[in-house]
Structures are given as C-alpha cells and as structure tokens.
Amino acid sequence: MTETESIVEALSCFDGGEAARIDWGALFPNWDSPVRKRYVHKTRTVATGVRCPEGRRGCYQEVRENAETEEWRAVCSRESEECARRTLTQQQATVWRLDVQAVCQDIAVSLKTGSTGTDS
DSSP states (O other): OOHHHHHHHHHHHSGGGEEEHHHHHHHOSSTTOHHHHHHEEEEEEEOSEEEOTTOOTTOEEEEEEETTTTEEEEEEOSTTOOSOOEEEOHHHHEEEEEOHHHHHHHHHHHHOOOOOSOOO
16 A cells, blocks of 8 residues: 555545554554655544454444553454454554645645646
C-alpha cells in the first residue's frame, strides 16, 4: 500500500480521521515517513477502541484502562470474544488525527496548473 493509499484508507475507515497509534501503525509501517509526519498528528486523548488485529469486518476492540497496573487492554467488543485480549502501551492507545485541512490544501495546490489559458 502506498502512503497515498494509506491516507485514503484512513479517510474511509477511521471515524473522523482519528484512530489509535496502533491502527495508524498498520497503515504507516515506516512511522517516520514524511507523509505521515505531514498529515497525522498526536492528540492528548486515549482511544476508546482499536481495530481487530485479525482484520474481521465489524469487529472492534474496546480499550480499557487497568487503574491498578496502569496498563491499557484491548478487549473484543463481541459477546463471543473471538479476538485475543491485547495489552497496549499508552503510546499505542493514544489517538492520532488526520489533518484533513492540510490534505485538502495540498490537493488544491497540486491541482493548480499555473496556466491562465493565454500562454503563447
């Protein structure tokens, strides 16, 4: 998947262009890529859930804090608990947001040709 395809995937899969760092990591294996740095920024909130590690459609793991251990757990939201529970770091559970305004501005700039239609 190209970095541009990763942005498109985020727009179509992440509610409001927001997701936990662990979910963004699946789209940007090279976390230090210029595209990710330009368009995806950290917030100060913790995600309420993360995508299913098995990729099941409609499956979402709820993120819960264990106050005693200060760990974050991703727990299957289905009654059957098909997915294995995962322990996440706070960094993995932190929400990162797609900067939609920057994406749109860059698209607008890239569409400009600079031609006035009267070039000779």
